[in-house]
Amino acid sequence: MSDSPFDLANESGYRAWRAAKLAAYPRSVDELVVPLADPRHLSADELAALESRCARANMAIYSAPHLPAADKSIPKLLGQQLGLTRLEGNYLADEDGLSSITPAGVTGSVRGDFIPYTHKPINWHTDGYYNALDRRILGMTLHCAQDAESGGENALLDHEIAYIQLRDVNPDYVAALMQPDAMTIPARMDESALSPREREQSLGPNQTIARPEQSGPVFAVDPDAGFLIMRYTARTRSIVWKSDAVTQAAVKTLADILASSEYILTTRLRPGMGLVCNNVLHTRSGFTDSPDHRRLLYRGRYYDRLRFDLAKAPVRPQ
Ligand SMILES: [Fe+2]
Numbered sequence: 001m002s003d004s005p006f007d008l009a010n011e012s013g014y015r016a017w018r019a020a021k022l023a024a025y026p027r028s029v030d031e032l033v034v035p036l037a038d039p040r041h042l043s044a045d046e047l048a049a050l051e052s053r054c055a056r057a058n059m060a061i062y063s064a065p066h067l068p069a070a071d072k073s074i075p076k077l078l079g080q081q082l083g084l085t086r087l088e089g090n091y092l093a094d095e096d097g098l099s100s101i102t103p104a105g106v107t108g109s110v111r112g113d114f115i116p117y118t119h120k121p122i123n124w125h126t127d128g129y130y131n132a133l134d135r136r137i138l139g140m141t142l143h144c145a146q147d148a149e150s151g152g153e154n155a156l157l158d159h160e161i162a163y164i165q166l167r168d169v170n171p172d173y174v175a176a177l178m179q180p181d182a183m184t185i186p187a188r189m190d191e192s193a194l195s196p197r198e199r200e201q202s203l204g205p206n207q208t209i210a211r212p213e214q215s216g217p218v219f220a221v222d223p224d225a226g227f228l229i230m231r232y233t234a235r236t237r238s239i240v241w242k243s244d245a246v247t248q249a250a251v252k253t254l255a256d257i258l259a260s261s262e263y264i265l266t267t268r269l270r271p272g273m274g275l276v277c278n279n280v281l282h283t284r285s286g287f288t289d290s291p292d293h294r295r296l297l298y299r300g301r302y303y304d305r306l307r308f309d310l311a312k313a314p315v316r317p318q
Contacts, residue, residue: 006219006226014167022164025158025161026056026265027263028265029266031053032060032061032267033063033273034046034050034053034063035062035063036062036063036078039077039274041077042078042311048308050062050308051308054278054308058160058277058278059156059158060276060277061267061269062276063270064272065272066272067272069143069145069146069271070145070146070296074143074274075141075142075143079139079141079300081311082306083307083310084300085302086304087300088131088137099299099301101116101142101295101298102296102297103118103289116284119287123235123283124233125232125235125281126230126231126232126233126279126281127279128279128301129232130185130188131231136229137302137303138303138304139276139302139304139306140277140299140301140302141274141276141299142269142274142297143274143298144270144274144296145271145296146271147268147269147293149287149290149293151285151286152284154266154269154284156264156277156281157261157265157280157282158280158281159228159229159230159232160228161261162257162258162261166254169253169257170253173249173250173253175246176244177250177251177254178217178219179242180216182216182241182242182247183231183239183242184213184239184241185213185215185238185240186239186240187209187211216231218254229279230281276306
């Protein structure tokens with residue numbers, strides 16, 4: 001048995017960690033909000049304020065409404081100060097690696113085929129749930145450059161809370177979702193708009209693998225640092241759950257928790273606000289745009305977790 005609260009054999013350690021976690025967890029989204037004078041240059045007090053929110057909930061919401069919001073340097077430089085440097089550059093991202101999440105507006109474009117680039121709601125997930133385990137998305141940022149005319153809220157839930165609520169129902173469900181073959185994302189086949197690297201994987205003139213099949217656990221514990229990782233999507237299309245009864249019951253119970261958890265925090269990011277997090281569970285509600293309110297968020301996905309000791313440490317050359 002290890003000291004980890006995520007070890008199912010460590011009941012006493014888990015109980016102590018659980019009690020402290022639930023007692024500290026914010027019960028209002030307002031508790032997550034940290035006003036920042038300039039996110040690109042954090043003061044020591046601002047860094048400490050962000051750290052305390054992230055210690056409690058694996059996330060913080062910053063607010064800098066006085067700055068021009070449509071500026072990618074805000075989330076990028078904020079992230080760098082929080083240890084987020086290894087940015088995933090997926091092929092739909094803009095050149096600097098941050099994705100501009102906004103309705104594509106052009107039917108038939110590649111972006112328009114993906115729900116993030118529409119007005120549609122997005123169900124519970126963590127980002128990059130389909131990534132291979134050596135490309136885990138540990139950190140995620142969302143910066144609001146422009147909000148929608150109406151809608152576009154984000155519901156948020158610390159994945160450690162989801163873990164607690166599932167373990168409270170039945171520890172066997174947690175064990176089931178830690179199986180390396182609990183969740184399988186089938187390969188995605190694309191026919192166009194591929195990067196050169198993806199074209200190399202082409203199977204023929206029109207058939208290519210845009211992403212190979214990925215199997216993995218929902219919950220995993222980092223073997224070195226001991227933190228909890230969650231890969232999850234509530235989507236039912238393009239996902240295959242392990243078919244045994246315990247896994248099926250675990251998936252259903254987790255979906256029920258996400259539909260009703262009292263710990264869910266909901267926010268509507270306004271221009272100049274943003275989220276920094278350790279890839280917590282989140283949703284997006286559907287929204288409507290107007291010419292002056294065309295929703296635009298800059299999203300960063302990172303192979304790093306948030307850290308708060310960089311300002312104290314000597315700067316290392318890149
Ligand atoms: Fe997301």
